[in-house]
Amino acid sequence: MDRNRLLGITAVDISDENGVKAGTTDGIIANGGSDVTIVVDNVELPAHRDILVQRCRYFEALFNSGMIEATSKRIEIRETSIDGFKSVLRYIYTGDVKFTSINSTFDALRLAQMYEFEREFEDIAVDFLKKACTDNNVCFIFNEAILLSLDALTDFTIEYMNIISYNTRKCENFDQLSLDALNEIITRVAFCVPDIELFHSVVGWMKVNPSKSAAFTDILENVILDSITVKEMTALPSDVLKAVVQLIQQRKTAGKTYCFKNKNVAALKYGAKVLTGGTTSFFEENAKEVSNLTNEFSDEGILIDLGHRFKLNSFELHLNDEDTVRSYFYWIDVSEDNINWNRVIDHSKYPSHRLQKLYFEPRPVRFVRIYGRAPRDCVFEIARFCAFYTTELFEVDSKTTLRIPSDSVTLHESNIRFESLEGPFDAYFDYGPNVYKIGLLLQLSQPYLIDSVAFKVIERDAHAFRYIVEISTDLICWTRVFHGESKGSCYFKKQPVVFVKITGIFNDKNDRFDRVFLDCPAITK
CATH class of the missing domain: 2.60.120.260 (Galactose-binding domain-like)
Structure with missing residues (x-):
């Protein structure tokens, strides 16, 4: 199945030249002379001071600051790409934006955060990055999302990596992850690699980032250390070895406990x-x-x-x-x-x-x-x-481990077995001669802890003058919980239930139930 479909996005070809073309900004200002020049990567872009001030709080503050840029009519923008800035300038002028590449999109996002743009710009950029995400670049996009605090994009890339059974071998930029990104990825992505392989990947990051040694113990606490051999420990850098020994002494070697809400984790992609x-x-x-x-x-x-x-x-x-x-x-x-x-x-x-x-x-x-x-x-x-790990509300009895249902467990026929109790129809002498028992036996799919039963019998021509409801867990020992008319609710001490038997007392052995409705437990409306 297409992973993009799983993630709810439409694939795009990011190699298309669908961004701001050279000269686009010139076209915007063709009908009026520019009064300020913006320089990016030695490229001069003409612009209008009034438009910049009206539509961008950053430029409003800049032009009203009295700084040299405000009077020289020449503003130089550093540490960004020309394509990234063109996307920003187009948005200022038209309220529209298109992106050409992943790198220039992140450049534009950094500028947008500095210029205090509306959330719309970020949403458009994040949508582009989601569509551009692949197995090869997801690690890079994830790291940048962490650095820019793009929570929606971070969550998307985490889900993407979990869906594709991501492993550290696919991440060429693993050593370049920020500390926050490393902690996020090892606590939220269940890598489909042997425990020792993930450990060595993290150690590789530590070798490249020795200045972060103060965080090594906290990082390794989220990595499974049980499979490390003595030989492997002797080859570790001293600061890494110190962290490993400390965790072993504290018996903190089991690693991270993942919590994926409402997702089946008994799956090959998680290593099951x-x-x-x-x-x-x-x-x-x-x-x-x-x-x-x-x-x-x-x-x-x-x-x-x-x-x-x-x-x-x-x-x-x-x-x-x-x-x-x-x-x-x-x-x-x-x-x-x-x-x-x-x-x-x-x-x-x-x-x-x-x-x-x-x-x-x-x-x-x-x-x-x-x-x-x-x-x-x-x-x-x-x-x-x-x-x-389900977010569904439920109640379980700690002593028996049985579920205490809040809704009727007999609403779906697939959950129960039915068996008609037919012949031989012996006389039921408690009510005198020539009366017969005719019944229905139901088996629930699993035991529940139940304290009530409600039933209603739909009869045709023949009418039973009494009904009996009994419950059991083994078909041997039965507990009578109801004795009365053709409908009613009965309440009893909470107990395990697997079987429910409804018996009607009829005058003729050929009489039958038409339909029986049963709620177990009884539903209070």
Whole structure:
């Protein structure tokens, strides 16, 4: 897919001569004599003092300052390009601007900031630079954006580098990054390179910028240092070695924790790979399933390395249950270092199927281990795995790790399984002879912690004179939560729910429900 389309821009050919041509400014003033000359790179540009004063606060202050430029009628502009200044002068005269190259555009932006132009000029320039951005020049554009405090352009280039799986080998100007740009890029771009390669790139920057040694420790705190060997440490410059040793002593070697809101970070572009239970090709499009190849809980399970440490609070797990009967049991542990583990999801006691939307308290995560158990003669498999830091509001019970939904989880039929409870229809003697139970069983895709159920039964000719609603997690132990008419809401102590059973008491075994509406939990309007 075209990266420009992903970024929402239209590609342009920056080699086109679509900027201010020589003589354009002359054409603007052809109908009236100029009274001031502006000199840029030994090129003389005629201009009008009144227009400059009226439309630019910088020139207004200059001409009213009494300085020699105000009386000599000759102004020399230094440290900028002729093309950059022509863009600025055209904007002063016409309110319109076009750009010819990346370098001259940045020259024009520096002048525009000094001349206190309206935001419109900056927006036009930034739009041009976004369209001109490529894999080869994005690092340069990013650095200039940092130097000029162009936040929108900085965010754009950061997103661009994350989309293209940027690595430091592509950045010819990495050593020339400003200190602020270096800190920004290593804390916001998840480079798709080995940890040690990023470390050596940063060390290369430090060798070129020894005057910044006071910042070396803070810089390296955002770089993973765990893979550095003793031999590599002995080859480091003394000021870099001092910073590395200090961080090792402080146990600050895990690097930066990235936080990409609402983006799936379990992806190849961030360096994600499967260590056990499958192959890394699982993260490619149209990949086969990854499984732990066992019917029982195993010691290894499915182990995933996300490639970086990310702040996460949500997983999406699509269980590979193509048939409509199979259910799985599983749990998920997470770790920053593949040594110390914490359990964030525990569905080991609850049958689950299809898409699992899982939430937990935000925490730094690099490694994810998924344990699973499948029915007899089946294999625990997952068809898709995603990891997010979601900004969606959610509530989770810390003891059970189950989500407490705020909306009904039965609104979408894809989330539940239906099964009609039909025959044999034994007499239900609590209500006397010749009455029958006819019901409907629903299985939620995953367990939830729920405290209410609301239902409404649409009947045709036959009417049940009583309805019973029961809940369960295992189809063995049932809790009755409702006993009454054909619609109503019932509230009960908050508890795990996987199955909901609605039973109608009819006079004839051939009677049926027409339609059943169920909200779980009940929605308060």
